[in-house]
Amino acid sequence: MTPATHDAGLRNLLSVRDLDAAAAVRILDLAEDMAEVATREVPKLPALRGRTVANLFFEDSTRTRLSFEAAAKRLSADVITFSAKGSSVSKGESLKDTAQTIAAMGVDAVVLRHSASGAARVLADSGWIDAAVVNAGDGTHEHPTQGLLDAFAMRKRRHADASRGRDLAGLRVTIVGDILHSRVARSNVWLLHTLGAEVHLVAPRTLLPAGVGAWPVTTSSDLDAAIADEPDVLMMLRIQSERMHAAYFPHEREYSRQWGLTDERFGRLPAGTMVMHPGPMNRGLEISAKAADSDASVILDQVTSGVSIRMAVLYLVLSGAAAGA
Amino acid sequence: MSVLITGAALPDGSVTDLRIDGGVIVEVGAGLSAAKATRIDADGLRALPGLVDLHTHLREPGFEQSETVLTGSRAAAAGGYTAVHAMANTSPVQDTAGVVEQVQSLGEQHGYVTVRPVGAVTVGLAGERLSEIGAMARSRAGVRVFSDDGKCVHDALLMRRALEYVSGFDGVVAQHAQEPRLTEGAQLNEGVVSAELGLAGWPAVAEEAIIARDVLLAEAADARLHICHVSTAGSAELVRWAKARGVRVTAEVTPHHLLLTEDAARGYDARFKVNPPLRRDEDVQALRAALADGTIDVVATDHAPHPIESKECAWQEASFGMVGLESALSIVQQTMVDTGLLDWAGVARVMSRVPAEIGRLAGYDAPFSVGSPAHLTLYDPAVSAPFDVGRLRGLSVNSPYLGRELPGRVIATLHRGVPTVLDGELRDPEEVARG
Numbered sequence: 048m049t050p051a052t053h054d055a056g057l058r059n060l061l062s063v064r065d066l067d068a069a070a071a072v073r074i075l076d077l078a079e080d081m082a083e084v085a086t087r088e089v090p091k092l093p094a095l096r097g098r099t100v101a102n103l104f105f106e107d108s109t110r111t112r113l114s115f116e117a118a119a120k121r122l123s124a125d126v127i128t129f130s131a132k133g134s135s136v137s138k139g140e141s142l143k144d145t146a147q148t149i150a151a152m153g154v155d156a157v158v159l160r161h162s163a164s165g166a167a168r169v170l171a172d173s174g175w176i177d178a179a180v181v182n183a184g185d186g187t188h189e190h191p192t193q194g195l196l197d198a199f200a201m202r203k204r205r206h207a208d209a210s211r212g213r214d215l216a217g218l219r220v221t222i223v224g225d226i227l228h229s230r231v232a233r234s235n236v237w238l239l240h241t242l243g244a245e246v247h248l249v250a251p252r253t254l255l256p257a258g259v260g261a262w263p264v265t266t267s268s269d270l271d272a273a274i275a276d277e278p279d280v281l282m283m284l285r286i287q288s289e290r291m292h293a294a295y296f297p298h299e300r301e302y303s304r305q306w307g308l309t310d311e312r313f314g315r316l317p318a319g320t321m322v323m324h325p326g327p328m329n330r331g332l333e334i335s336a337k338a339a340d341s342d343a344s345v346i347l348d349q350v351t352s353g354v355s356i357r358m359a360v361l362y363l364v365l366s367g368a369a370a371g372a
Numbered sequence: 373m374s375v376l377i378t379g380a381a382l383p384d385g386s387v388t389d390l391r392i393d394g395g396v397i398v399e400v401g402a403g404l405s406a407a408k409a410t411r412i413d414a415d416g417l418r419a420l421p422g423l424v425d426l427h428t429h430l431r432e433p434g435f436e437q438s439e440t441v442l443t444g445s446r447a448a449a450a451g452g453y454t455a456v457h458a459m460a461n462t463s464p465v466q467d468t469a470g471v472v473e474q475v476q477s478l479g480e481q482h483g484y485v486t487v488r489p490v491g492a493v494t495v496g497l498a499g500e501r502l503s504e505i506g507a508m509a510r511s512r513a514g515v516r517v518f519s520d521d522g523k524c525v526h527d528a529l530l531m532r533r534a535l536e537y538v539s540g541f542d543g544v545v546a547q548h549a550q551e552p553r554l555t556e557g558a559q560l561n562e563g564v565v566s567a568e569l570g571l572a573g574w575p576a577v578a579e580e581a582i583i584a585r586d587v588l589l590a591e592a593a594d595a596r597l598h599i600c601h602v603s604t605a606g607s608a609e610l611v612r613w614a615k616a617r618g619v620r621v622t623a624e625v626t627p628h629h630l631l632l633t634e635d636a637a638r639g640y641d642a643r644f645k646v647n648p649p650l651r652r653d654e655d656v657q658a659l660r661a662a663l664a665d666g667t668i669d670v671v672a673t674d675h676a677p678h679p680i681e682s683k684e685c686a687w688q689e690a691s692f693g694m695v696g697l698e699s700a701l702s703i704v705q706q707t708m709v710d711t712g713l714l715d716w717a718g719v720a721r722v723m724s725r726v727p728a729e730i731g732r733l734a735g736y737d738a739p740f741s742v743g744s745p746a747h748l749t750l751y752d753p754a755v756s757a758p759f760d761v762g763r764l765r766g767l768s769v770n771s772p773y774l775g776r777e778l779p780g781r782v783i784a785t786l787h788r789g790v791p792t793v794l795d796g797e798l799r800d801p802e803e804v805a806r807g
Contacts, residue, residue, distance in 0.1 A: 165640030258567030
């Protein structure tokens with residue numbers, strides 16, 4: 048496998064595990080530049096004029112799709128979007144056929160969202176298409192741009208205008224919820240570790256993966272102890288109610304009592320702790336409205352950061368391709 | 373047809389000539405001659421009894437785009453096999469005398485190998501009602517192995533009844549040990565790799581819990597039980613324990629579980645997707661040891677052909693299974709012989725004599741003896757080459773070994789005295805069918 052990054056750019060973005068600390072910081076720094084573009088009167092750069100980005104969304108995700116669209120358009124790229132309704136894959140829609148069809152229309156980068164873990168890797172390794180591949184979420188594997196935007200938002204909140212060039216050394220991050228099924232958690236765990244942060248996972252045993260012992264994290268099932276430990280960041284993951292039908296936990300109220308960021312728990316958090324959530328939130332279940340809307344909340348910063356990060360990633364993969372990489 | 377094989381090293385290491393006529397071995401010894409015989413120079417080759425596979429998916433009737441009785445028979449012959457047990461998950465399912473007789477007669481017609489159909493334990497593999505086990509046993513196909521392979525007979529009452537009922541026909545229930553609720557949506561071994569890849573785990577306990585239950589049921593029923601594709605160290609331990617108690621249990625391991633580990637899944641290459649899944653290195657080592665000490669009785673391929681589109685997709689959309697007939701002997705050589713765990717007599721035991729015993733297949737108890745049917749293969753263990761698609765002789769190419777350097781090569785195979793492979797090449801169907 049070729050290195051994910053080189054001087055010219057980034058060939059693909061499939062997993063945050065392909066990024067070393069320097070490459071990750073470089074993306075975060077470039078996203079700082081991109082964030083400045085948004086403050087201009089005309090928030091647009093000509094950098095990718097004439098390039099075409101295809102959003103291939105085999106799984107619905109309006110937020111991520113809009114964020115990638117906004118990012119591509121701010122860089123003056125053309126955007127085409129394929130949006131399969133939920134079950135088209137099971138109706139025989141094959142990743143190979145769809146990708147080749149879209150690629151035949153002449154695209155330079157494919158942003159792929161797919162319900163199958165590893166779909167982006169399979170597409171990138173297959174040789175079916177020449178375009179760069181950006182993973183916009185693959186099953187329960189990874190969501191690399193989410194990991195990057197979370198790291199960006201953390202760094203920005205902590206270092207503000209002095210963010211550039213910095214990693215997250217020493218930052219103590221606690222992630223709470225359905226780790227087992229979370230691509231956000233996986234991308235955060237590996238990227239935050241690469242950037243020097245300490246990661247603690249809190250979840251019922253049923254929602255921690257069987258092999259989590261090999262991850263560079265600590266784990267527990269006690270949210271109150273984790274709060275007493277005064278983390279710098281508390282990231283609440285979305286809990287899906289269908290999980291209780293597979294006996295992962297008894298019911299929503301029990302979950303909320305044990306692992307929800309209630310008003311009462313929020314009150315025990317130190318003033319400086321950032322509260323994060325990748326969205327969409329279940330207010331009142333994993334996070335209270337008060338916590339979500341507080342000054343401690345970075346949740347809207349995460350959304351803003353998303354566009355900047357995706358601009359940086361698209362710029363890097365397309366400038367890499369332009370250099371013949 | 374008369375065949376003279378000169379200078380072959382038998383499994384025990386002794387070198388001899390073999391003269392074959394009328395489908396049986398008629399003379400064994402040094403310096404044999406025969407006037408009009410087909411001569412095969414076996415100098416430097418290892419003669420093994422014809423290999424018997426207890427676990428083959430021939431896919432016909434119903435899935436002829438993946439494999440047919442003819443193409444699967446050819447793949448088997450190319451791998452040194454002279455008999456295969458054809459699993460029941462065809463369409464229609466092999467759950468009546470009519471279907472098993474059809475499969476059996478297709479095998480006879482083509483002649484590359486003896487095709488022994490496996491009968492389904494339950495109607496349509498649905499796990500609800502026993503199929504016509506008696507009719508299949510007493511049919512012309514003489515079915516002795518019954519399995520819902522691909523699905524577990526998970527209902528304890530049904531499994532108990534199947535063990536009891538099948539024992540009345542000297543049959544055996546071959547269990548696909550997979551607790552269904554513990555493996556809903558399961559994609560690969562539950563552990564470090566599944567956690568990283570974000571794929572639903574297939575825990576070892578889902579196999580071991582069924583084996584533990586079934587050896588106790590077999591003991592209570594005083595019936596024969598066979599465990600398909602044992603894949604974990606814990607499963608081997610349970611079989612060892614049951615045998616020590618005197619339970620009439622046998623077990624098989626696949627070549628791929630003797631060689632490959634879950635790490636192969638890291639690139640999401642669906643050629644490595646198989647059920648039960650590839651496990652940890654500790655499991656591979658335990659399975660090798662269990663095969664060497666006789667805890668695991670046989671090597672069975674679980675040859676599972678699939679068309680290209682079933683593997684050219686995201687992991688969780690891909691089919692489970694690998695082809696294995698053409699590569700099995702090479703993998704066994706690499707993992708068991710070259711490592712010193714098993715000698716060639718041991719290979720003959722686990723790949724020919726014992727699988728034939730389990731399947732109640734006659735003609736494999738005294739290989740290389742005058743009067744025995746001439747089922748044998750000549751194998752060159754000294755060569756080594758990258759395993760390429762040209763080595764695959766069935767319809768499907770979903771082999772996990774493509775591009776991998778593998779030892780050994782089948783030079784000739786004889787089924788009932790008829791060469792099916794000569795000079796390393798399959799003979800034409802017309803020649804083989806003529807006998």
